[in-house]
Amino acid sequence: MLPLDAAAYTNRWRPRHPGEKAFLSLGLLACAVALPPWPGALIVGVVAGALLLGPAGVRPRQAWRVLSVPLGFVAVGSLPLLVAVGGRPWIRFEPSGLPMALGLAARATAALLSLLLFAATTPLADTLPRLTRLGVPAAVTEVAALMYRMLFLLLDSVHAVREAQASRLGFRTWATSYRSLAGQGGAIFVRAFDRARRLEAGLALRGYTGSLRIEVEQRPVSRPFVAGSAVLLGTVVAATLALRGVVA
Structure with a gap:
């Protein structure tokens, strides 16, 4: 977090x-x-x-x-x-x-x-659902919420890939560090693209109609x-x- x-x-x-x-x-x-x-x-x-x-x-x-x-x-x-x-x-x-x-x-x-x-x-989870009541389009808040969720997934991916590269002495010299960073960028891009595709498929299977219904705690x-x-x-x-x- x-x-x-x-x-x-x-x-x-x-x-x-x-x-x-x-x-x-x-x-x-x-x-x-x-x-x-x-x-x-x-x-x-x-x-x-x-x-x-x-x-x-x-x-x-x-x-x-x-x-x-x-x-x-x-x-x-x-x-x-x-x-x-x-x-x-x-x-x-x-x-x-x-x-x-x-x-x-x-x-x-x-x-x-x-x-x-x-x-x-x-927390952002308390703010985004309430923005629609102020006139913000639902598509904007939903995209922001999905990007926020994907951010943590990508950070986890970066941490996992970096640990794997460090275990294989991928940052021993400048040359290996540059090579590892290039491989890290490629691996993260592939993971992000795959997660986005699976997220789209999951929403389609759940009957996504253009808006996500989120229950907001009344305060x-x-x-x-x-x-x-x-x-x-x-x-x-x-x-x-x-x-x-x-x-x-």
Whole structure:
């Protein structure tokens, strides 16, 4: 199981309605995008992180395993703002780009934490069936669910093939490693194609008519949670504007 899925199924907010968590996390995301990066991004990031590790009950190690790779992309994406091209020397450090780089990194990190607040507390199996009620075509949600299921099957195939190759010393040298990677890609493609064909045959034998009927667990929406989320979002906006005025 992927770290994100493990966190989504083991947190304390798992029984809550996905709409409640979407309202809170998307509201924080909107604040991270619309409010000034300083101090708006800092406040949104702290609030989202505190909710994630506190009331939601996601363990810090789980959160770090999920965040480590996206944070690397944020850092790499911010570095070009610190570099100037042209003149003498042709490529050089640009100090004036430091505020922009920090603002971009802060805003992106706050938005990432806001999205993680929803993704790490809500399994995809709880979200996809409810999207059809919002007007999303059933074909889109079904394709997404099938791709999600196939992802785990392909990861299992990659692990099995890699273990078999490693047992045969397939990664002993650079040459054998390249040969093993090429064989791994071919084997995974064949397995994926075979699984897709068997899945299509299984659906046809079960009388597939263009839509999959999935029973969705009924969960009431907590009005206190929604009201508290609205108050929290209003507090974030007010605190950002107040601190912005003090700094200005």
